[in-house]
Amino acid sequence: MNKYPIILVSNEDFVYGFKKGYYKDIPELNNKNLLVYTKEDIKSKYHISLDSSDNEDVFCVLNPYTNTCTPLNNSSFAKKLIIDEAIAVREALVALGAKHIFIQEEVTNKTSTQIVAKGKGKTPLYKGELSSKKAKDIRINLKKELESYDPSRKPESLEICYNRIYERGLSDNSNLISLYERLKDSKYNRLFGEERLTMTIDEDLNNSLDIVAGLSKLKVFSANGEFTYNSSVLHSFRYEIIADFGPHTSDDTSNNIIDE
Secondary structure, eight states, rough: OOOSOEEEOOOOOHHHHHHHTTTTTOOGGGGGTEEEEEEEHHHHHHHOOSSSOOOOOEEEEEEEETTEETTTTTTTTTHHHHHHHHHHHHHHHHHHTTTTTEEEEEEEEEEHHHHEEEEESOOOSSOOEEEEEHHHHHOOOOOOOOEOTTTTTOOOOHHHHHHHHHHTOTTHHHHHHHHHHHHOOTSSSSSSSSSEEEEESSSSHHHHHHHHHHHHHHSSSSSSEEEEEEEEEEEEEEEEEEEEEEOOOOHHHHHHHHOO
């Protein structure tokens, strides 16, 4: 499953029919990355109240790092996903015992073609063009949220490390999982040296927005059934994160001798 599932919030009749399989002949509605709920479901599951009429369909994106969802007509939803992922990565590295965490550089800041789907008389669900000012704002926030320094930091328990990765939306991050497995096998009960991780937000989000593009063309919804399908620009962020776990010390060596 894509790490950013799309949630279609619709009326009770449509959701009931979806769950009963009445729309199996519509490919766009048979996507493993699409979740369908009522407004009551959303309020109960994600503690969010949507400001929409009773018969108005709403598209949301699921935020795996906070287990919340954000409507796509919220212009800052992409920024929130980026920042929340940065915080989740930082907390996972802190639990693993990283003494210094920082962004070394932005590897790329490219653009890619993406959709703008909008309902009749409505504002676009997603305005893909991101100004240089907003891009700089995200970069500053990433630096602020990611950086952490504590030379005396030690790893948390394996249970806490596991939870920070697998229960905070990072189960697809192979670098963090590799570090976790290495910590489990370490005879020193800690990690050493520098590790480099890459944080991106492009392809997964693009794939999720493509789901919206496909659904926007359908006329099965009770409202907002007429959509335009245009192309816009979505910036793709890719940052290199450095996690310094510190060098071997004499204490590590002596502890190892005692263990042996």
